[in-house]
Structures are given as C-alpha cells and as structure tokens.
Amino acid sequence: MQSPFAVLALLASVAVAHTHHFSAVPNTFPDISACLSQPSVYSCENTTRIENTCCSPTPGGLVLATQFWSTYTGLEKEGQLLPKGSWTIHGLWPDNCDGSYQQYCDPTRQYDPAPGVAGVANYTGPGVDTFILEFGRQDLLDYMNKYWINQGAPNKNFWAHEFSKHATCTSTFDVACYGPSYKKHQDVVNFYDAVIRAWSQYPTFDMLASFGIVPSNKTTYSLGQIQSVLQSQTGAVPYLGCVNNGTALSEVWYFSHVYGTEQYGTYKTLNSTTPSTCSETEPIWYYERTATSEHEVNN
Numbered sequence: 001m002q003s004p005f006a007v008l009a010l011l012a013s014v015a016v017a018h019t020h021h022f023s024a025v026p027n028t029f030p031d032i033s034a035c036l037s038q039p040s041v042y043s044c045e046n047t048t049r050i051e052n053t054c055c056s057p058t059p060g061g062l063v064l065a066t067q068f069w070s071t072y073t074g075l076e077k078e079g080q081l082l083p084k085g086s087w088t089i090h091g092l093w094p095d096n097c098d099g100s101y102q103q104y105c106d107p108t109r110q111y112d113p114a115p116g117v118a119g120v121a122n123y124t125g126p127g128v129d130t131f132i133l134e135f136g137r138q139d140l141l142d143y144m145n146k147y148w149i150n151q152g153a154p155n156k157n158f159w160a161h162e163f164s165k166h167a168t169c170t171s172t173f174d175v176a177c178y179g180p181s182y183k184k185h186q187d188v189v190n191f192y193d194a195v196i197r198a199w200s201q202y203p204t205f206d207m208l209a210s211f212g213i214v215p216s217n218k219t220t221y222s223l224g225q226i227q228s229v230l231q232s233q234t235g236a237v238p239y240l241g242c243v244n245n246g247t248a249l250s251e252v253w254y255f256s257h258v259y260g261t262e263q264y265g266t267y268k269t270l271n272s273t274t275p276s277t278c279s280e281t282e283p284i285w286y287y288e289r290t291a292t293s294e295h296e297v298n299n
C-alpha cells in the first residue's frame with residue numbers, strides 16, 4: 001500500500017504541472033493573503049483604523065456603480081452601437097465616506113488621452129485595449145465593447161479615463177497590492193473585471209422592464225415610480241440623473257459600502273447621498289433609442 005506521503009507528493013507534482021501549464025496567461029488578481037489577519041468590515045463602517053488598505057477601499061469606501069441610458073453614440077458609422085435591452089456601464093467610483101472624492105491620484109498610471117484637468121497631461125501611448133490583450137483577455141475586451149460604450153469618442157478612451165480618474169484613487173487597486181510579482185497593467189485588467197462584476201449586480205433595464213417601465217417615446221413615468229422599482233430590488237434608492245431640465249432619464253448611480261475588497265467583496269447597497277436631477281413633479285421621459293444606434297448583443 002502506498003504511504004499517505006507518497007500520495008501527497010504525487011498530488012503536489014500534479015499541482016505543479018497544472019500551474020505550469022497555465023503560466024502563459026499571467027494573473028490579474030491582487031494578493032489578499034495579508035487580509036486574513038485584518039478585521040473585515042464594510043467600508044466606511046470601521047470602528048478602528050483599517051491598517052491594510054489593500055483589503056478595503058480606503059478612504060474611498062463609498063463605492064458608486066454608475067450607468068448610462070443614452071440614445072446614441074455619435075460613432076454609429078464606425079460600428080460603435082448601444083446594446084439592445086440594456087443600459088451601459090459608466091464606471092466604479094471611490095467616493096470618500098462623506099461624499100467628497102479624489103481624482104487622477106497616480107500620474108504614473110495616467111492613460112486618459114484627454115483628462116481635461118489642470119496638471120494632468122494627455123496620454124498618447126498605446127490604448128488600454130492593448131493592455132487587456134497582453135493578458136490574453138479577448139473575452140473581457142469583447143464584453144466591454146458590448147456594454148461599456150463611449151459617446152463621441154472611441155470606447156477605449158472612456159475605459160482609460162475611468163481607470164486613471166477613479167481606480168488610481170481606489171486603494172484596493174494600488175500597485176503595492178499585487179505584491180512583488182506585479183506585472184505592468186495587471187491592475188488595469190483587474191479593475192475592468194471588477195467594474196463588470198459590480199455592474200452585473202444592477203441590471204437596471206431588466207429591473208425597470210419587469211415592472212412595465214420600458215423605453216417609450218409616447219409614455220412618461222414619474223421619478224417616484226422609477227425610484228420605488230429600483231428600491232424594491234436593491235434595498236435602496238439610487239441617484240437618478242436627468243437631462244433636458246430634469247425631464248429625460250440619462251443615468252443611475254448605485255451607492256454601496258463594500259465588505260472586503262472592491263474586486264471580490266460583497267456590496268451593500270445604500271440610499272444615494274446625492275439629490276436626483278430629475279424633476280419630482282414633471283413627467284420623466286425614458287426615451288427609446290434611435291433604431292440605428294443599437295444592436296442585438298448576446299449574453
């Protein structure tokens with residue numbers, strides 16, 4: 001009979017071979033092993049100092065998962081279209097617990113071609129889409145091109161903007177969190193995966209449609225109706241943004257505190273701390289998109 005040690009040794013050698021086989025595709029996750037010795041709490045709800053800011057977003061612990069409802073992209077001719085039956089991703093923002101925020105926190109990770117902020121230089125290097133492909137993540141790039149859509153400029157510029165403006169201010173994406181084997185742009189790919197995980201928790205189109213609130217150029221809705229529906233599914237009232245003097249629905253921000261990291265933790269949805277820009281008294285339009293601005297997407 002084989003000794004248990006021989007079995008263990010065999011298992012170990014299988015594990016090594018297995019790791020080796022996949023080593024061509026580099027990791028995109030941080031090392032959270034040090035978080036095991038930290039008290040885990042919801043961000044902004046800690047009663048003692050958070051020592052390891054790789055384990056909980058600090059100070060940006062009021063996390064906003066933000067989305068757009070737009071009716072066109074402006075780049076339809078280039079094939080940049082909106083996903084039928086879905087809102088689109090805006091980003092994942094680290095507000096401070098009091099609602100204030102920082103932006104563009106790391107000039108060494110500035111990839112935004114047009115930040116338009118004093119003291120922040122325009123980036124002219126390769127697009128962030130090339131970073132994603134360096135990690136073999138065509139699947140991620142395809143998903144982003146379906147649901148993370150820019151207006152008036154290519155999608156990749158918007159993704160770069162969101163990373164450099166917001167993720168560089170989110171402590172759980174600090175380069176130091178990736179440990180000594182950090183590979184350049186690992187944090188960027190890890191952030192995009194985290195944005196998608198957060199966005200998947202809030203299927204705005206489906207939540208509204210299941211209560212009969214669908215885009216229409218004939219019928220209007222009230223702010224209260226829209227808020228109640230979203231509250232019934234998320235446990236909290238998100239921020240709703242409107243254009244046209246508060247009469248046309250255009251965005252939503254879901255507020256939360258996060259237990260653990262922004263990448264893998266659990267989000268507790270909270271009421272918005274920002275007043276809606278939609279009218280509380282006037283009817284609200286949730287416009288149908290121009291037919292040529294949207295296309296069918298799968299999954």
Ligand SMILES: *[C@@H]1O[C@H](CO)[C@@H](O)[C@H](O)[C@H]1NC(C)=O
Pocket residue numbers: 046047048049050051058
């Ligand atoms: C929560 O942790 C942060 C970061 O360490 C710290 O600045 C803040 O004072 C802590 N809050 C409390 C109530 O201890």
Ligand SMILES: *[C@@H]1O[C@H](CO)[C@@H](O)[C@H](O)[C@H]1NC(C)=O
Pocket residue numbers: 113114115122
């Ligand atoms: C940065 O980009 C913006 C938008 O494309 C442009 O208007 C501006 O002139 C650029 N700034 C510099 C210093 O090149």
Ligand SMILES: *[C@@H]1O[C@H](CO)[C@@H](O)[C@H](O)[C@H]1NC(C)=O
Pocket residue numbers: 245246279282
């Ligand atoms: C915008 O809406 C407010 C409140 O409904 C209204 O008093 C005001 O006249 C509107 N302004 C314009 C330019 O339509």
Ligand SMILES: *[C@@H]1O[C@H](CO)[C@@H](O)[C@H](O)[C@H]1NC(C)=O
Pocket residue numbers: 236237271
């Ligand atoms: C969130 O807002 C709703 C609607 O205004 C309110 O009924 C509820 O009490 C609020 N929740 C908290 C925790 O403040």
Ligand SMILES: *[C@@H]1O[C@H](CO)[C@@H](O)[C@H](O)[C@H]1NC(C)=O
Pocket residue numbers: 071217287288289290291
């Ligand atoms: C609905 O109205 C919006 C806003 O006027 C317009 O942009 C859009 O093309 C219209 N959609 C359809 C299908 O008529």
